[in-house]
Amino acid sequence: MGQQGIEVILLRQLASYLSMPIFIVDPTGTLLYYNEPAEALLGQRFEETGAMAQDEWATSFRPISGDGTPVPEDQLPLVRALADRHPAHTSFWIEGLDGVRRHLSVTAFPIDSQSGRLLGAVALFWEAAP
């Protein structure tokens, strides 16, 4: 894989210093990185999962709505942020790779380079009240 854009490299570095769980995906939705706080939510270390294609991570964490129905992939905030190039927010439940269910609020936004090129998207997670 070629070198990431400097904006994405710096975002990853910033994410590695923050206590908020953060996901970074590329323009195709491939998961490039998640930080240690996100590892705690998802139940698996990034070094163990590595980069994951969108259809893989979107189903691995089993996002479900409050009524127990699966959240369609195209309704996930990261996917919407990429598709619409606009921030997206929602809440859902996930079952992490460790098998634990968690209630999450998620805000995602696209990463537009200074030249207007879409470089990917970032999602910030908060653990919501059960």
Added chain:
Amino acid sequence: MKVTLWGTRGSLASPGAETARYGGNTSCVEVRGDAGTILVVDAGSGIRRLGRAVPRDIHRLDILLTHLHMDHIQGLGFFAPLYWDDVEVHIWGPASVTLGLRERLQRYLSPPLFPVRLRDLDCRLTLHEVTRDEVEIGEFHVRASFICHPGPTVGYRIADSRAAVAYMSDHEPALAWGNGPGSPEWTSGYDVAEGVDLLIHDAQYTADEYAERIGWGHSAIDDTVTFALHTGARRLVPYHHDPSHDDEQLDRMTAHAREAAASSCEVLPGCEGATVTI
């Protein structure tokens, strides 16, 4: 190709007896191809002397700006070919999010900072906004890529059919490292410097100085060597010397870099006036 260092200093021109060997002029490098193409990389105060070395019968010149900090553009108005009406000059450089390259350059090339306006230059001037471009200029293939430095800043990789040089005058790759460089995918500037025959790279600080200036956009000499080894550069010119470093200090830093690089990468002193043929 021949690569000549016309200005090696960073931040501020620093002439004087104590900087005579490494030079006091700010960033400017000439890359001259075998077929006569001349690329001028950055337009610090060193570009004035380069202007006297440009053949008067040249038809086209290209100036590649890495960014628009003052030490990289302050010589523009003193570059003689800009006042030759029979020469085509192309200036390449990054825009900002809100201002185009022309507007950004006009902030300097206009009163009260400079008496001559950009539009008043005699040459046939064309401006090109650089993003992540690859272009052919004469016999050269030029690639620009944004690198880690405050504000829009690019590094340039210039290659002909036989060799490649990378120019990264202002670059702090260590800001995006954890405990040393990671994979190429996550290393700022890797795609510019990978496997080049000559790497001209920011080495403004000693390790102790860098510890007090993290995030300023420049590198410690140790990180410069690490980056050169990581990218597989064959030769390294430490560059963008701090104005406070005299020749003796720079000798010590060059020796330190040579020791750190050992036999993996040849370290050449970044002296103004030096020419490297690759």
